[in-house]
């Protein structure tokens with residue numbers, strides 16, 4: 163194996179990935195040139211920090227979205243062994259990515275263009291703010307700064323999303339526009355297409371497999387660390403079950419759609435067999451901190 167090539171191929175992006183670790187993060191979301199109405203791009207990611215121990219390979223690689231995806235295969239193998247909890251944790255999770263300029267005053271990447279990745283529930287909070295204010299928050303000249311507040315929830319974290327406002331003369335609050343500077347506009351013009359950029363960060367099948375193979379973990383770890391993200395249940399397709407030496411295969415767990423939102427469907431919750439796991443899921447909901 164050519165180690166240098168392996169490391170170079172697995173190296174990090176040219177744009178920093180903004181991490182929502184601080185209690186307050188401020189971003190200026192940028193529109194996508196190819197589709198200014200839809201700034202968010204969907205990705206699926208496997209969180210494999212307990213399975214990929216080889217250095218210099220991303221611990222949370224994007225799902226390859228093919229039946230051969232090594233992350234999906236790992237989830238299927240764990241499910242086949244009856245370890246549905248571990249299978250659920252490593253199965254691909256839906257995420258949303260946007261281009262942003264970091265406007266957090268104390269941040270290392272302040273003023274820089276970064277990618278920001280959030281869970282579906284945090285993306286919904288952006289949608290709620292747009293509905294509340296009916297405001298084009300990504301517009302290059304009249305878009306606004308968005309404040310993301312991290313709220314600790316049990317072992318995980320939840321995020322509140324607020325458009326930054328200013329008091330006007332009559333005592334009411336209005337959105338404070340944050341026009342891009344000339345330099346920022348030039349940088350924006352040079353931005354690659356977000357979908358293509360994200361695709362370029364996806365590991366090759368070969369490297370992904372090798373990273374898992376080089377990490378000598380036979381059995382799943384007990385997840386002593388805080389889960390980094392458990393945002394949405396991804397189903398494990400039976401087509402993705404890789405043939406194993408196991409004689410018997412156990413079908414992947416068939417979780418209800420409302421899994422992780424305990425209390426929303428109160429009537430069903432009382433008799434639901436997934437009650438306990440659902441509560442655990444709810445407690446551990448949060449966004450990824452460690453990323454590319």
Ligand SMILES: [Zn+2]
Nearest residue numbers: 225231233234
């Ligand atoms: Zn996958």
